[in-house]
Amino acid sequence: MADLAASIVAPTLIxxxxxxxxxxxxxxxxxxxxxxxxxxxxxxxxxxxxMFEGTETAxxxxxxxxxxxxxxxxxxxxxxxxxxxxxIGLAPTVEREMLKMQGLT
Numbered sequence: 001m002a003d004l005a006a007s008i009v010a011p012t013l014i015x016x017x018x019x020x021x022x023x024x025x026x027x028x029x030x031x032x033x034x035x036x037x038x039x040x041x042x043x044x045x046x047x048x049x050x051m052f053e054g055t056e057t058a059x060x061x062x063x064x065x066x067x068x069x070x071x072x073x074x075x076x077x078x079x080x081x082x083x084x085x086x087x088i089g090l091a092p093t094v095e096r097e098m099l100k101m102q103g104l105t
Contacts, residue, residue, distance in 0.1 A: 029099070036091040036094040040088070040091040042079070044078075044087065
């Protein structure tokens, strides 16, 4: 069960520290983690939009004009799911650099 909890919680939130962490520092770490996740999702969404640009689905499976309107929602949902399941490794790198910039390493 502890392994499951460790895989859900960000590694930066469970690192051992030399002193007691304040609630404000833990909150800042959580904010940084969420920001890094959002950054990776945005990056992936833009990449997916570029990948699907110009693709057309033939009838009867094509969505017509509505398909183009909702394609951005699909790519955003795909990017969010990719990020939540591990992504491409961009979020941990961004998070680590943000923590360094804030002096929280």
